[in-house]
Amino acid sequence: MNRLKFSTAVTLFTFVMLTLMVIFIPAVRGQDVDPVATESLKRMTDYLAGLKQFSVQTQNTLEDTLDSGHRIDLDISASVTVSRPNKLRSERKGDLVDQVFYYDGKSLTLFNPSNNVYATEEAPGTYKEMFIHLYETLGFGVPVSDLIYPDAFELLMQDVTFAAVIGKSYINGIKCDHLIFSRPGVDFQVWVTEGEKPLPRKYVVTDTANQGLMSVVTIMSDWEVNPVVNDDLFTFVSPKGAIEIEFLPF
């Protein structure tokens, strides 16, 4: 008789477990996108969007492979100044470039001081259109440029299937929340400063579509929110002896 009770108990237990499983599977699936992570990302993009002017130093590392198969890093340091709604200046130095980029909402100029050559083009009136123009017509992409778009959050969250908080971490000595987001083909991690000024300190985009899992790493430091910025900074004035050249059609 005892046995019978035991077996009934086991069967009942199994039944209850199965029922619980059926109930909880959808809930568990929903947790793939952690609302705490998305909330943190939104706080960061909202804060950035709310800054009329800012400047930041960035250190970009592009992972690459030599033809010999060796993995190398290509580094570019940049000093970026943004004045909303549509002015931007970026001075970049690195393996690949030594140049100043000017955008004043009407035209864009790329100036290579070491060769004393520059190219100027008419440009669209918003950051987003301008960066799309850069990428599609002139053939160069600018890492983390999407962070300054007014709709950055919606763009970043597009097709995201996984979001999580990895934990707390320090970037250049500053305590951050480490977040990861994933969409088909791309993973990105972002480190957001804890506290009142949720500025991004590090941004890693990983290409998950290829086996090499190459990343573009951007470390952001020396944030200045609402610095004093002169509009002259964004308009190129040709230095003496500088030669105008063209962009090759892409």
Add this chain to the structure above:
Amino acid sequence: MKTILRISATLSVLVVMLIIDIPILPVELVPEAQAILGARRRTARRTAVVVSSADAAAVATSQQQAAAAQQQAAAANQEAAAAQQQAAVAQQQTAAAQAAGGVPVGTVVQALPAGCKAVTVSNTQYQDCVGSFYKTAFQGNNLVYVVVQNPL
């Protein structure tokens, strides 16, 4: 009655085991990542044991060297193939467009050949490189040189 009991008990145990194996439940056996890490750790230890023996180390080194040599050979092959390709391309180009001192118009290079001097023709600067003329341009954000027709 006993048979029914046995069958139901066995079935229940089986179902419980299956449930534990389903990873979405909070109950989890050894996660896969840990299992892999464990294997790695074991492999590392085994390698360490091998290397600690001098003979084995020598064997490992020679194997490594062999592997390196093979790699080099492969690289050399690749280079040879690349060189052949270049030769073929060069031949084609020579046939297609014999202009500006031998280098076809429209060729884009990252660096100028030796012995160039700057010439300015109607406000545009060119590089005269022993009969080949290059114009400086941006390709994306890279500075490049494009072979053009003799502007003089």
